Amino acid sequence: MDHPELKGNVTLANHPLIEALLTDLRDRETPALRFREAVEALGHLLAYEAIRDAPLANETIQTPLETMDAPRMTQTITIVPILRAGLGLADGMLRLLPGAQVGHLGMARNEETLEPESYYEKLPTNVADSLVLVADPMLATGGSAVAAVQRLKELGCTQLKFVGVLAAPEGVKTLTAAHPDVPVIVAGIDRELNDNGYIVPGLGDAGDRYFGTM
Numbered sequence: 001m002d003h004p005e006l007k008g009n010v011t012l013a014n015h016p017l018i019e020a021l022l023t024d025l026r027d028r029e030t031p032a033l034r035f036r037e038a039v040e041a042l043g044h045l046l047a048y049e050a051i052r053d054a055p056l057a058n059e060t061i062q063t064p065l066e067t068m069d070a071p072r073m074t075q076t077i078t079i080v081p082i083l084r085a086g087l088g089l090a091d092g093m094l095r096l097l098p099g100a101q102v103g104h105l106g107m108a109r110n111e112e113t114l115e116p117e118s119y120y121e122k123l124p125t126n127v128a129d130s131l132v133l134v135a136d137p138m139l140a141t142g143g144s145a146v147a148a149v150q151r152l153k154e155l156g157c158t159q160l161k162f163v164g165v166l167a168a169p170e171g172v173k174t175l176t177a178a179h180p181d182v183p184v185i186v187a188g189i190d191r192e193l194n195d196n197g198y199i200v201p202g203l204g205d206a207g208d209r210y211f212g213t214m
């Protein structure tokens with residue numbers, strides 16, 4: 001499928017593993033345990049894509065055979081899940097980036113207005129000096145992602161990326177228009193939003209399916 005929103009800073013991470021995991025998430029028959037595993041595995045794979053351009057610095061190390069200069073990642077990374085659904089994605093990302101720090105932003109979408117309402121914030125004091133990976137599986141209207149990035153910019157963050165699983169074209173457009181400097185990495189872009197602000201065909205309510213709160 002052609003995705004006109006795939007331009008500039010938007011990456012559709014494609015790999016057979018990613019596509020198959022996304023199908024598991026979409027399938028209404030997928031049990032909660034498998035849904036959680038698949039979200040976490042996608043966090044792992046999407047983090048791999050998100051740090052593709054991370055800077056490296058050489059360090060002198062000793063192999064069992066000789067001395068050599070070898071690259072290490074030097075950048076501090078902060079993973080910021082948007083609660084609740086971002087938590088599972090962030091867990092998978094952390095498995096790939098065990099040295100990362102984690103900040104939390106609590107946001108709930110008002111079911112009538114579809115506007116995000118902020119209810120919690122806890123971020124590392126040095127967040128502004130780090131590469132911040134905002135994690136939320138769903139980019140629907142884009143309201144939650146725009147507000148999260150806005151808040152992180154208010155705190156001085158300049159290196160931000162949004163990592164998501166499934167987006168609606170509307171969400172991609174809104175996020176990239178509001179924050180053209182922020183790369184967006186997603187596993188899928190669906191057809192549209194329905195009248196209730198759900199992504200279709202989609203996967204339903206990610207937070208409810210992950211936590212079993214249907």
Ligand SMILES: O=P(O)(O)OC[C@H]1O[C@H](OP(=O)(O)OP(=O)(O)O)[C@H](O)[C@@H]1O
Nearest residue numbers: 084085108109138140141142143144207
């Ligand atoms: O792009 P938007 O239109 O803002 O919608 C996306 C948001 O909606 C969902 O969260 P929700 O508010 O349902 O909270 P939850 O994760 O606690 O279920 C999802 O996890 C995103 O945060």
Ligand SMILES: O=c1cc[nH]c(=O)[nH]1
Nearest residue numbers: 140198199204205206
């Ligand atoms: O389809 C959607 C839209 C917003 N949030 C979800 O969890 N799913």
Ligand SMILES: [Mg+2]
Nearest residue numbers: 205206207208
């Ligand atoms: Mg929800």
